[in-house]
């Protein structure tokens with residue numbers, strides 16, 4: 340089911356004024372995530388709900404404008420939801436470094452909200468750690484061992500850091516461009532809300548209609564009324 344313009348404005352209003360992280364959580368809830376659980380989802384799992392919301396609001400085609408980092412050429416491309424859903428998130432994974440064997444889980448939004456140092460964040464993701472037969476406290480893990488976690492985390496939760504392989508038609512440069520669904524969707528929602536609120540404002544002024552009355556008129560007819568109201572002024 341597609342979102343109505345009125346419910347899109349509700350989503351925008353609920354997420355408006357929040358910091359980036361809490362906004363992503365609010366959008367995930369609008370996309371169907373459980374409010375009580377969304378903070379504890381792996382970031383990649385959370386972002387699947389943002390993708391679902393985006394599809395319901397604006398469809399499955401994602402137009403993008405990217406600058407080539409080598410020659411600066413602006414490339415227009417259209418991604419599809421399929422490009423943006425890599426593989427599934429692993430609940431837990433194991434990394435072996437310098438004789439240590441560390442079992443860890445993916446980063447959640449709650450981790451990012453509550454933790455402000457990189458070392459603490461990585462420690463929090465450690466489920467168990469061993470050196471040979473010996474269990475090791477996470478606080479006692481050497482930096483070099485924890486330092487191996489970010490790459491392993493990215494491999495275990497690819498949806499948390501989506502990268503699109505691109506090549507420049509002008510200079511042939513190839514690179515992997517990051518794609519952040521939370522930023523992308525919020526930019527679209529803000530632009531859409533601004534347009535809708537302008538329509539409501541202009542048509543309320545011209546005809547005395549309420550917000551609900553303006554939104555009940557189809558976008559095509561609304562454009563025409565706006566033109567007529569403009570010629571009236």
Ligand SMILES: [Zn+2]
Nearest residue numbers: 407410507510
């Ligand atoms: Zn280029």
